[in-house]
Amino acid sequence: MIPLEEARARVLADCHAAGAARVRLDAALGLVLAEDVDSGEAVPPFPSSAMDGYAVHASDIAGAAGDHPVRLQVIGTLAAGGTPESTVRRGEALRIMTGAPWPPGADTVAIVETTRGAGDAGQVEVLAPAPAGAHVRPAGEDLTEAQRVFDRGTVLGPGHIGVLASIGREEVAVVPAPRVGVLSTGDELVAGGGALRPGQIRDSNRATLLALLRRDGFTAVDLGLARDDEADIRARLTAGAERCDAVLTSGGVSMGDFDFVRKVLDELGDMNWMQVAIRPAKPFAFGVLGGTPVFGLPGNPVSSMVSYELLARPGLRRLAGYPVDAQVRPPVRAVADATLARPSDDRTTYMRVVARPGADGRFHARSAGGQGSNLLWPMALANALAVLAPGRGVEAGEEVDVLVLE
Numbered sequence: 391m392i393p394l395e396e397a398r399a400r401v402l403a404d405c406h407a408a409g410a411a412r413v414r415l416d417a418a419l420g421l422v423l424a425e426d427v428d429s430g431e432a433v434p435p436f437p438s439s440a441m442d443g444y445a446v447h448a449s450d451i452a453g454a455a456g457d458h459p460v461r462l463q464v465i466g467t468l469a470a471g472g473t474p475e476s477t478v479r480r481g482e483a484l485r486i487m488t489g490a491p492w493p494p495g496a497d498t499v500a501i502v503e504t505t506r507g508a509g510d511a512g513q514v515e516v517l518a519p520a521p522a523g524a525h526v527r528p529a530g531e532d533l534t535e536a537q538r539v540f541d542r543g544t545v546l547g548p549g550h551i552g553v554l555a556s557i558g559r560e561e562v563a564v565v566p567a568p569r570v571g572v573l574s575t576g577d578e579l580v581a582g583g584g585a586l587r588p589g590q591i592r593d594s595n596r597a598t599l600l601a602l603l604r605r606d607g608f609t610a611v612d613l614g615l616a617r618d619d620e621a622d623i624r625a626r627l628t629a630g631a632e633r634c635d636a637v638l639t640s641g642g643v644s645m646g647d648f649d650f651v652r653k654v655l656d657e658l659g660d661m662n663w664m665q666v667a668i669r670p671a672k673p674f675a676f677g678v679l680g681g682t683p684v685f686g687l688p689g690n691p692v693s694s695m696v697s698y699e700l701l702a703r704p705g706l707r708r709l710a711g712y713p714v715d716a717q718v719r720p721p722v723r724a725v726a727d728a729t730l731a732r733p734s735d736d737r738t739t740y741m742r743v744v745a746r747p748g749a750d751g752r753f754h755a756r757s758a759g760g761q762g763s764n765l766l767w768p769m770a771l772a773n774a775l776a777v778l779a780p781g782r783g784v785e786a787g788e789e790v791d792v793l794v795l796e
């Protein structure tokens with residue numbers, strides 16, 4: 391057996407980010423920036439009002455109070471999108487809206503809440519002072535005209551997309567989302583909802599793995615269901631490796647007599663067969679087939695999910711250009727609400743748990759149910775994996791590391 395970190399290192403060593411591609415901004419969410427982005431223009435582009443009210447001279451309203459209003463002559467109204475047409479002189483007020491360009495002459499806003507009367511003509515009474523410069527947004531307050539905005543390697547979230555839009559970018563260079571194929575293997579498997587003959591079960595791994603890929607922002611490609619037959623597995627694997635940037639198979643990688651995935655992969659690619667010191671998901675295969683990374687995940691439904699999380703996902707995130715510190719999910723400390731018992735072996739147990747914040751402000755974890763690697767339902771109910779190192783497990787009230795999966 392090898393430690394998880396060693397298995398992961400072997401995976402990461404053979405996963406390399408693809409080259410850059412230009413995509414429209416609306417297709418860039420969740421992808422990794424493949425260029426350094428400089429602003430090119432100031433944001434906001436001009437000084438503007440931060441509040442609704444009246445653009446005035448601070449010195450005119452310095453003595454204003456509720457029982458001592460200052461009367462000013464209103465010279466017009468300026469909305470967002472408008473253009474200032476005249477200078478605001480002493481004794482005057484220009485009615486102004488948030489986002490309207492700053493008019494010459496004025497140096498502060500008497501916010502509408504501290505004024506009385508007046509529309510866009512006539513007189514307004516100001517009931518409170520405002521310091522010079524208050525409620526005026528300078529040009530370039532968010533971004534100056536020539537500055538680095540984002541570095542290559544930044545993972546683009548909604549805020550990043552918005553900033554790129556704010557500087558007029560319509561396209562951006564990113565590492566494209568990897569296309570990842572999913573192949574199920576096994577003579578016992580049935581796709582869909584037809585009647586089951588004796589000995590048959592339904593193929594759930596393909597649906598699960600395709601969904602995991604979509605959740606993580608990869609392009610999921612269904613490579614179907616292969617029989618336990620060398621020719622069928624070979625044909626599907628070869629075709630899959632050609633059309634995809636990575637392939638996930640499930641089943642057929644253990645020591646059974648019909649584990650042909652193993653045989654075929656050995657013959658086609660440069661494979662590493664691993665026994666990883668984790669529970670579930672001990673058997674795992676990884677290799678490169680014609681340049682395409684292939685992940686041989688174990689067949690048991692929970693094992694395939696856990697090895698996806700711990701071994702495949704980091705490699706796929708690397709293909710997607712994620713920086714090293716974002717390839718592996720960081721653990722969070724939680725308090726065990728009840729004993730988390732583990733088998734006495736020398737593998738690290740990844741226990742399916744429900745982790746929620748408690749009234750004490752800390753995370754709390756409890757078992758999500760049965761821990762067999764074939765029991766998919768508790769895995770579906772779980773939102774986290776508790777990491778239990780070899781040893782006695784964790785008692786109620788003790789802390790445990792959890793990987794929060796949602």
Ligand code: AMP
Pocket residue numbers: 574575576578579591592593594595596640641642643644646688689690691
């Ligand atoms: P294997 O790794 O092929 O020996 O499979 C281990 C266990 O996982 C067996 O009980 C298989 O029936 C089950 N299994 C394999 N592939 C799938 C799948 N796609 N969906 C559900 N169960 C599977």
Ligand code: MG
Pocket residue numbers: 575576577641642648649689
């Ligand atoms: Mg099988």
